[in-house]
Amino acid sequence: MKELTAKDWLSIVRPGSRVFIGSGAACPQALVSRMMKDHHSLCDVEIVHILTLGDCPWVKPEFSENITTNALFLGEQTREAVYENRADYTPCFLSEIPRHFLSGVMPIDVALISVSPPDDKGICSLGVSVDIVLAASRSARTVVAQVNPRMPRTYGKSEISVEAIDYFMENDESIPECPTTEPDEVASQIGRYVAQLVDDGSTLQLGIADITNGICAELRGHKHLGLYTEMLGDGAMHLMKQGVIDNTLCTVHKGKAVASFCFGSSELYDFVDQNSAIEFHPSEVTNSPLLIAQNHKMVSINSALQIDLTGQVAADSFGYRFYSGIGGQVDFIRGAAMGLDGKSIIALPSTANNGTVSRIVAQLDEATGVVTSRGDVQYVVTEFGIASLRARSIRERVLELIQIAHPDFRDDLMKVARERHWVPIYQDYTPPVVTEIEGLESKKIELRGTSYLLRPLHPSDQRKLQDFFYSHSSETIHQRYGYHPGRMTRERAYQLINVDQKRDMAIGIFEWQGARQIIRAVGRYFSDDDPTSAEFAVVVDESKRRIGMGNVLMETLVNFAESQGIQRLWGLVNRDNIGMVELAKKYGASSKVIVGGDAYEVVIQLTDGSR
Numbered sequence: 119m120k121e122l123t124a125k126d127w128l129s130i131v132r133p134g135s136r137v138f139i140g141s142g143a144a145c146p147q148a149l150v151s152r153m154m155k156d157h158h159s160l161c162d163v164e165i166v167h168i169l170t171l172g173d174c175p176w177v178k179p180e181f182s183e184n185i186t187t188n189a190l191f192l193g194e195q196t197r198e199a200v201y202e203n204r205a206d207y208t209p210c211f212l213s214e215i216p217r218h219f220l221s222g223v224m225p226i227d228v229a230l231i232s233v234s235p236p237d238d239k240g241i242c243s244l245g246v247s248v249d250i251v252l253a254a255s256r257s258a259r260t261v262v263a264q265v266n267p268r269m270p271r272t273y274g275k276s277e278i279s280v281e282a283i284d285y286f287m288e289n290d291e292s293i294p295e296c297p298t299t300e301p302d303e304v305a306s307q308i309g310r311y312v313a314q315l316v317d318d319g320s321t322l323q324l325g326i327a328d329i330t331n332g333i334c335a336e337l338r339g340h341k342h343l344g345l346y347t348e349m350l351g352d353g354a355m356h357l358m359k360q361g362v363i364d365n366t367l368c369t370v371h372k373g374k375a376v377a378s379f380c381f382g383s384s385e386l387y388d389f390v391d392q393n394s395a396i397e398f399h400p401s402e403v404t405n406s407p408l409l410i411a412q413n414h415k416m417v418s419i420n421s422a423l424q425i426d427l428t429g430q431v432a433a434d435s436f437g438y439r440f441y442s443g444i445g446g447q448v449d450f451i452r453g454a455a456m457g458l459d460g461k462s463i464i465a466l467p468s469t470a471n472n473g474t475v476s477r478i479v480a481q482l483d484e485a486t487g488v489v490t491s492r493g494d495v496q497y498v499v500t501e502f503g504i505a506s507l508r509a510r511s512i513r514e515r516v517l518e519l520i521q522i523a524h525p526d527f528r529d530d531l532m533k534v535a536r537e538r539h540w541v542p543i544y545q546d547y548t549p550p551v552v553t554e555i556e557g558l559e560s561k562k563i564e565l566r567g568t569s570y571l572l573r574p575l576h577p578s579d580q581r582k583l584q585d586f587f588y589s590h591s592s593e594t595i596h597q598r599y600g601y602h603p604g605r606m607t608r609e610r611a612y613q614l615i616n617v618d619q620k621r622d623m624a625i626g627i628f629e630w631q632g633a634r635q636i637i638r639a640v641g642r643y644f645s646d647d648d649p650t651s652a653e654f655a656v657v658v659d660e661s662k663r664r665i666g667m668g669n670v671l672m673e674t675l676v677n678f679a680e681s682q683g684i685q686r687l688w689g690l691v692n693r694d695n696i697g698m699v700e701l702a703k704k705y706g707a708s709s710k711v712i713v714g715g716d717a718y719e720v721v722i723q724l725t726d727g728s729r
Contacts, residue, residue, distance in 0.1 A: 330351060435486050
C-alpha cells in the first residue's frame with residue numbers, strides 16, 4: 119500500500135478507464151476532490167456508482183468533456199444529470215451488480231473507496247458500505263483507498279487487507295448523514311397497517327423510503343424480530359436498542375442483524391461501530407433471493423412511485439424521466455415469496471403533490487417502467503388499508519386497490535375499470551369509505567392464541583362470502599335465514615358486501631391462510647325505514663364457535679350503531695339458536711316469541727340506559 123501523490127493519478131486513471139466510486143455514506147470525497155483537480159488530464163473516463171450521499175461533482179456540466187457518468191441508482195444530482203443527457207442510467211438488480219464487475223460484463227479499472235484505519239493485523243474495514251464496494255475492489259486493476267479515522271469498523275464481510283490496496287491517502291472527514299424526520303400521520307397510519315401483516319418472529323427487510331421510520335415506530339410492540347436487509351437505517355437501529363429486533367429466530371446468520379450498507383444519523387454510525395450484533399455483507403449475499411428465502415418468516419417492505427390497478431409497480435421512473443433505480447426491491451420481493459411464510463409488501467402514501475395526484479392509477483404514465491410485475495406483488499398498503507393481490511384475479515385486485523386509494527380518486531378509478539370491463543356490470547358504484555375500527559380500516563385481534571383480522575367487508579370479498587355460505591351446514595343456514603336458500607350467486611354476494619356504510623354495516627372476521635383471507639364470521643345490520651332502527655344478524659363458522667367471535671362482532675355492531683345514531687337493534691333468531699339469544703342478552707337484549715312460535719324477536723335498546 120503506497121501513499122498517494124499528485125503525480126500518481128496519470129498512471130492510475132488512464133485514458134478510457136472505468137472508475138468505481140464508493141457507495142452511499144462511504145463516498146471518498148477527499149479522493150474524488152483530488153482526482154477532479156486534475157480533470158483536464160483525464161481522458162474519456164467513465165465513472166460508475168450507485169446512490170451517493172453528499173456531493174457528486176463528477177456529474178457537473180464543466181467536467182462532461184472528459185468524464186461520463188454511469189449511475190446504477192439515481193440520487194438528486196445524478197437524476198438531473200441523466201434528465202439533461204449528461205449521464206447514463208443502467209437499470210439492474212442489485213444482487214447482480216457484483217457479478218457484472220467480477221465477470222467482466224462491466225469491468226472496473228480503478229476503485230476509489232473509503233476505509234477505516236488498519237488494525238494491528240493490517241486489516242481495514244469498508245465500514246458503512248460493503249454492498250457492491252467489495253466486488254468492485256476485488257475486480258479492479260487498481261484500488262485507491264481514503265483512510266478515514268471516523269469510518270466505523272463493522273463486522274461481517276467488510277474486511278479488506280492493506281495488501282489489497284494499491285494507494286491510500288489519509289483524510290479525517292465526517293460521515294455524511296441522512297436527515298431523519300418524525301413520521302407524519304400518513305406514515306404512521308401506513309405503519310399500523312404494515313404492523314398487522316408482520317408476525318412476531320418475522321425477519322424484516324426495510325427499503326429506502328420516507329415512510330420507513332413510521333413503519334418501524336409501529337413495530338415497537340412486536341417481539342423477536344430479525345433483520346436481513348440491504349439498508350440499515352435509524353428506524354431499525356431504534357428497534358434493536360429497544361429489543362424488538364433481537365435476531366433470536368433468524369435462520370440465516372443466526373443471532374445477527376445483516377445489512378449491506380447503512381446511512382442515517384451520527385447516532386447510527388456510532389451504533390454500528392464495532393457492534394458484533396450487526397454484520398455487513400456484500401450485495402450478492404444480502405440480496406440473493408435464494409438466501410433471502412431461507413429466512414424465518416421473511417417480510418420485505420418496499421415502496422413505489424405509482425401502482426396501477428392490475429398491480430404493476432413503478433419504482434424507478436415517472437414517464438420518460440428516470441427517478442431512482444431498481445435497487446434491491448425485486449430481489450427481496452421474490453426472495454420473500456420463495457420462503458416459507460414469507461410476505462412482500464409495497465407500502466406507499468395514496469397521493470403525491472400535496473394530495474393532488476393519486477399514486478394508485480388506472481394505468482401507469484406513458485413510458486413509465488415496471489420494476490415489480492403484477493405477478494410478484496403480494497400486499498399493497500396505503501393509509502387507507504391493505505390490498506391483498508397474490509393469486510387474485512384482475513377484477514379482485516382492481517377492487518382491492520380502489521378500496522385503498524384516496525377517496526377523492528375512487529370514482530374516477532372505478533369509471534375507468536368499468537369502461538375496460540375489469541369489473542362486472544353490477545359493480546355500479548365506487549367502494550364506500552369504510553367505517554373505521556379504533557381509527558383503522560382493519561384491526562388485528564387474538565382469539566385463543568390465533569390471530570384474525572376484523573374489518574368491514576369489501577367488494578373484492580365477493581368470492582370469499584360465497585365460500586363462507588357454501589361452507590355452512592343446512593342447520594346453520596336455516597338458523598341464519600329461517601329457510602334454505604339454494605345458492606349464493608355472485609350478484610347476491612355483491613349486494614350483501616357492497617353496502618352503504620353510512621347507513622348499514624357488514625363486517626367480518628378473517629383468518630389468514632398464507633396470503634389468502636378466509637371469512638370465519640360475519641356480522642351486519644341493515645337500517646329500517648326509520649333510520650334509528652336496524653335489523654342485525656351474526657353468523658359464525660361452525661369450526662370457530664365458542665371462541666369469542668360472536669361477541670367481538672356484536673360489540674363492534676353495537677358500537678357502530680350507537681355512533682351512527684341508531685337507537686334500536688333487532689333481529690329474528692331461530693328458537694333453536696340459544697347461543698345467539700344468550701349473546702344478545704349480554705348487550706341488554708329482551709326477547710319474545712313471535713307469532714308462529716319458530717323464532718324469537720330480539721331487541722337491543724341502545725340509548726335508553728337499559729344496557
